[in-house]
Amino acid sequence: xxxxxxxxxxxxxxxxxxxxxxxxxxxxxxxxxxxxxxxxxxxxxxxxxxxxxxxxxxxxxxxxxxxxxxxxxxxxxxxxxxxxxxxxxxxxxxxxxxxxxxxxxxxxxxxxxxxxxxxxxxxxxxxxxxxxxxxxxxxxxxxxxxxxxxxxxxxxxxxxxxxxxxxxxxxxxxxxxxxxxxxxxxxxxxxxxxxxxxxxxxxxxxxxxxxxxxxxxxxxxxx
Amino acid sequence: xxxxxxxxxxxxxxxxxxxxxxxxxxxxxxxxxxxxxxxxxxxxxxxxxxxxxxxxxxxxxxxxxxxxxxxxxxxxxxxxxxxxxxxxxxxxxxxxxxxxxxxxxxxxxxxxxxxxxxxxxxxxxxxxxxxxxxxxxxxxxxxxxxxxxxxxxxxxxxxxxxxxxxxxxxxxxxxxxxxxxxxxxxxxxxxxxxxxxxxxxxxxxxxxxxxxxxxxxxxxxxx
DNA sequence: TTTTAAAGTTAGATGAGTCTAACATTTAAA
DNA sequence: TTTAAATGTTAGACTCATCTAACTTTAAAA
Numbered sequence: 001x002x003x004x005x006x007x008x009x010x011x012x013x014x015x016x017x018x019x020x021x022x023x024x025x026x027x028x029x030x031x032x033x034x035x036x037x038x039x040x041x042x043x044x045x046x047x048x049x050x051x052x053x054x055x056x057x058x059x060x061x062x063x064x065x066x067x068x069x070x071x072x073x074x075x076x077x078x079x080x081x082x083x084x085x086x087x088x089x090x091x092x093x094x095x096x097x098x099x100x101x102x103x104x105x106x107x108x109x110x111x112x113x114x115x116x117x118x119x120x121x122x123x124x125x126x127x128x129x130x131x132x133x134x135x136x137x138x139x140x141x142x143x144x145x146x147x148x149x150x151x152x153x154x155x156x157x158x159x160x161x162x163x164x165x166x167x168x169x170x171x172x173x174x175x176x177x178x179x180x181x182x183x184x185x186x187x188x189x190x191x192x193x194x195x196x197x198x199x200x201x202x203x204x205x206x207x208x209x210x211x212x213x214x215x216x217x218x219x220x221x222x223x
Numbered sequence: 224x225x226x227x228x229x230x231x232x233x234x235x236x237x238x239x240x241x242x243x244x245x246x247x248x249x250x251x252x253x254x255x256x257x258x259x260x261x262x263x264x265x266x267x268x269x270x271x272x273x274x275x276x277x278x279x280x281x282x283x284x285x286x287x288x289x290x291x292x293x294x295x296x297x298x299x300x301x302x303x304x305x306x307x308x309x310x311x312x313x314x315x316x317x318x319x320x321x322x323x324x325x326x327x328x329x330x331x332x333x334x335x336x337x338x339x340x341x342x343x344x345x346x347x348x349x350x351x352x353x354x355x356x357x358x359x360x361x362x363x364x365x366x367x368x369x370x371x372x373x374x375x376x377x378x379x380x381x382x383x384x385x386x387x388x389x390x391x392x393x394x395x396x397x398x399x400x401x402x403x404x405x406x407x408x409x410x411x412x413x414x415x416x417x418x419x420x421x422x423x424x425x426x427x428x429x430x431x432x433x434x435x436x437x438x439x440x441x442x443x444x445x446x
Numbered sequence: 447t448t449t450t451a452a453a454g455t456t457a458g459a460t461g462a463g464t465c466t467a468a469c470a471t472t473t474a475a476a
Numbered sequence: 477t478t479t480a481a482a483t484g485t486t487a488g489a490c491t492c493a494t495c496t497a498a499c500t501t502t503a504a505a506a
Contacts, residue, residue, distance in 0.1 A: 009462080009463090011462080011463065030483080030484090031483075031484060031485090032482085032483060032484080040463085040464070040465090041464080041465065041466080042483075042484065042485085043464085043465075043466085043484090043485075043486080043487095044463070044464055044465070045484095046484070046485060046486085047462095047463080047464090047485095047486095048462095048463075048464095051462090051463095062471090062484075062485070063470090063471060063472070063483085063484060063485085090339075093316070094339075094342045094343075094346065095342065096338065096342065100338060103336065104334065104336045104338070104339050107333075107334045107335065107336070108331075108334065110330075111327065111330045111331065112330065113326065113327045113330070115319065115323060115327070116313075116317075116327050119317045119318065119319065120317075123317065232492080232493090234492080234493065253453080253454090254453075254454060254455090255452090255453060255454080263493085263494070263495090264494080264495065264496080265453075265454065265455085266454090266455075266456080266457095266494085266495075266496085267493070267494055267495070268454095269454070269455060269456085270455095270456095270493080270494090271493075271494095274492095285454075285455070285501090286453085286454060286455085286500090286501060286502070447506100448505100448506085449504100449505080449506075450503100450504085450505075450506090451502105451503085451504075451505085452501105452502085452503075452504085453500100453501080453502075453503085454499105454500080454501070454502085455498100455499080455500070455501085456497105456498085456499075456500090457496105457497090457498085457499095458495100458496090458497090458498105459494100459495075459496085459497105460493105460494080460495070460496105461492105461493095461494085461495105462491100462492085462493095462494105463490105463491090463492090464489100464490080464491080464492105465488100465489080465490075465491100466487105466488090466489085466490105467486105467487090467488090467489105468485100468486085468487080468488105469484105469485080469486075469487095470483100470484080470485070470486090471482100471483080471484070471485090472481105472482085472483070472484085473480100473481085473482075473483085474479100474480085474481075474482085475478100475479085475480075475481085476477100476478085476479075476480085
């Protein structure tokens, strides 16, 4: 089965998505970061990067980092749009839980059909955020993102409404479900432990819960 | 009926689906029929058949035809179930036309998620037929199919209610749409031309329309 | 029944995406 | 500032799904 013009293979799409998300953290992406994220070896990434560079999706020079081009960003945002629309659709229309939609969306994001995604977009009322509070790029790849602050960065004694979590894997969301944490909840930061960065928060249900740094930096409040 | 363990690649799934549908016509499938259907050359089919035979999905001996095993049939029915559920979902829930769902379903049928398909099945009320009137296999691969008669086989002067069309490609369905033919319509066969097998029918809208043999043998009435 | 056409098979090549082993460069430590 | 560790690259091999070219078997025609 052939792929459409312009768009790459499934594998290429996965590289593009990963490069994009890593580049949000650091700007430049290294070959080893990418290899780790995609669960392949360094030479595999190396050869694929050359191919993507030839296609002008990334810019790259040996031993220098990998940088996305505008073309690459557009493709990445198109895939992310599809992924997030799919997740919201699975939750809102199909009644699945926010913790179980990631793996399905990971497959649906590769479906090639304007019609399919436009209908989803319409049915959901051209939504701005996915079930995890992450912004959904519009058809032109534009993201309307709000200012936000990681729980790990909140000042002691302050409160905030949870607006997003930046990880949609089941294990992470099961963890949040177990602690009764959801998008929209008002939480208060009671204490931060300086030696390990863990935080003690007071949840909506007035319960105290400890979050490790890795968890707290992936939960965001409006700011 | 599992999707995960022994399930093959996307390519294998497409072979299995094609072998199954060809075998419904003839029982035994030839290498060249399959090559034509999948749009690949003979040696490509030859080598893939060996692989599928090794996996006990088909039985095969050189120069003899290809025959599906029970295991192969089960896999085929699982894929067909997903394809038809997807088509009905796209029409009923997402409001797409019956002529535009095939290509999307062709992609969705490869989604691996029991959860996804069970929800679709539930939302649709465990449906028995897809938008083209074709039966949807249940989770165990069982098909509840009604007796039916091809329009090409109807006796002159008899009437029947259209129960299915056995081709879901856009070009074919656009053709039927243009003639105003839909599932559930009552039609009457006025005349059959013996030299080319074409038929003249009277549609629901009381209009006379000519159908070629190729079209008439793909439209079915209840019997 | 012999010959020819059609269908099927084998052998070997290709491109995509992956790997391991060996080598090169950059960065961090001693 | 030299050396060791980490990171990146090249070369060559493997699997999957495909191809073309050449050969074999079966079926159809003369």
